[in-house]
Every structure is written in C-alpha cells, then in structure tokens.
Amino acid sequence: SQQGEEDPQALSIQEGENATMNCSYKTSINNLQWYRQNSGRGLVHLILIRSNEREKHSGRLRVTLDTSKKSSSLLITASRAADTASYFCATLPGSNDYKLSFGAGTTVTVRA
Amino acid sequence: SQTIHQWPATLVQPVGSPLSLECTVEGTSNPNLYWYRQAAGRGLQLLFYSVGIGQISSEVPQNLSASRPQDRQFILSSKKLLLSDSGFYLCASTGGKGYNEQFFGPGTRLTVL
Incomplete structure (x- = not known):
C-alpha cells in the first residue's frame, strides 16, 4: 500500500525558479527517500534523510523532514529544463524492513 | 554503485501467452531484489521482493510469479497473461x-492485447 502522498500532483515553473513539493506519510519511519523518474525510464535515487535528521542538502536539492507532522519537502533551486521529471517520495518503516512505500509522485515541468 | 539490467525494454504479448522478464544486477553481492509495477501516471506497486536465492515474498495476489535462481538474477513470470x-x-x-x-533498472513496458 502507498503510504506517502505527494503534493501537488503537478507543478509547472519557469526555468530559474524554485520548485517545492511535499510528501506526507502516515506511520513512523526509519528514513524517507526522494527519487526522480524521467519519462519512460527507471527511478534514480536523489537523497535519503533519516528520522533523526531535519534537513539535508545535495547540490541544488534541499530536503526537510518534520517527523512530528509526518511530512517532508523537496526543494529544487534554480530549476533547469533537465529537472523536468516526476518526483517520488518513499518511506521505510524500520531499519529491519525491506520494503519502501512509494507515493504517487509530483510531475514537474520546467519551461524554458 | 550498482547497475541493474532489464530485458526486454518493450514487449507486446497476446492475452493468455506466457511471460518472462529478466533482471540482473552488477556491482554488488547478496542484494535485496524487488519487482515493481507502475501504472501510467501512478506510483510504484511492489509485487515481489527477495532477500536471497530461492527466497521470494509476494506482496499482492496476482497472476504473476517471481524466482531468484542466482544471487544477482531475478525473474518475473506468468503462465497466462491478462489484459490487467x-x-x-x-x-x-x-x-x-x-x-x-x-x-x-530501465524498466520493461509490457502491453497485453
């Protein structure tokens, strides 16, 4: 079953603008991961944030995690046309779990 | 890092025909392996996962089965495909x-007609 829910479902921005998308989940987690999927391709891992972390950065990506609100956000700064893709959050309940629960994704379109 | 190979890339099969999709992994040993299905514009549904050779866990009742004959090989099969x-x-x-x-991996697009 899908635990994560992304918001918004779709986002259209101008190149150079920032893109923010959110993920909410229902049960406690060990970690939360964000993935990118270009159309018709496999998913690519972007960033993993553990339950005891509040913020992580990777290049133009910034992820926050609020375990009290059971939510996470992904910020892409200074967007580029190449950032056009679907973005998924995925949660892992516990450190001994093997299964990620993926949300339905946010489709981001960056206009040149 | 790991490299996941999947084939074929696309497949069109008639209803009732068998299916075999193969996945192989490079760059690691004793991995956990997973098969997901993604409907158009949707998230990922976990179908099967495996923590070792011959060990398969099924997540949803369905027309599909999975096998892991070698450490880095994972196969998805069906005896008779359905439109769904x-x-x-x-x-x-x-x-x-x-x-x-x-x-x-890069994924396999399956169309059942």
Whole structure:
C-alpha cells in the first residue's frame, strides 16, 4: 500500500525558479527517500534523510523532514529544463524492513 | 554503485501467452531484489521482493510469479497473461538491508492485447 502522498500532483515553473513539493506519510519511519523518474525510464535515487535528521542538502536539492507532522519537502533551486521529471517520495518503516512505500509522485515541468 | 539490467525494454504479448522478464544486477553481492509495477501516471506497486536465492515474498495476489535462481538474477513470470498485467515493470536492488537506497533498472513496458 502507498503510504506517502505527494503534493501537488503537478507543478509547472519557469526555468530559474524554485520548485517545492511535499510528501506526507502516515506511520513512523526509519528514513524517507526522494527519487526522480524521467519519462519512460527507471527511478534514480536523489537523497535519503533519516528520522533523526531535519534537513539535508545535495547540490541544488534541499530536503526537510518534520517527523512530528509526518511530512517532508523537496526543494529544487534554480530549476533547469533537465529537472523536468516526476518526483517520488518513499518511506521505510524500520531499519529491519525491506520494503519502501512509494507515493504517487509530483510531475514537474520546467519551461524554458 | 550498482547497475541493474532489464530485458526486454518493450514487449507486446497476446492475452493468455506466457511471460518472462529478466533482471540482473552488477556491482554488488547478496542484494535485496524487488519487482515493481507502475501504472501510467501512478506510483510504484511492489509485487515481489527477495532477500536471497530461492527466497521470494509476494506482496499482492496476482497472476504473476517471481524466482531468484542466482544471487544477482531475478525473474518475473506468468503462465497466462491478462489484459490487467499491462504496465511498466521495474526491477530494483539494494545492497544490504532495506534502509539503503534502491537502484532501479530501465524498466520493461509490457502491453497485453
């Protein structure tokens, strides 16, 4: 079953603008991961944030995690046309779990 | 990092025909392996996962089965395809326990007619 829910479902921005998308989940987690999927391709891992972390950065990506609100956000700064893709959050309940629960994704379109 | 190979890339099959999709992994040993299905514009549904050779866990009742004959080989099969089996099938791998990132293959687009 899908635990994560992304918001918004779709986002259209101008190149150079920032893109923010959110993920909410229902049960406690060990970690939360964000993935990118270009159309018709496999998913690519972007960033993993553990339950005891509040913020992580990777290049133009910034992820926050609020375990009290059971939510996470992904910020892409200074967007580029190449950032056009679907973005998924995925949660892992516990450190001994093997299964990620993926949300339905946010489709981001960056206009040149 | 790991490299996941999947084939074929696309497949069109008639209803009632058999299916075999193959996934192989490079760059790690004893990975956890996963088969997902993705409907158009949707998230990923976990179908099967495996923590070792011959060990398969099924997540949803369905027309499909999975096997792991070798450490880095994962196969998705069906004896008789249904229209509802159409979709985008993704194989994924983690090194070690599930709390690590997953590496995905390029996927197989299956259309059942």
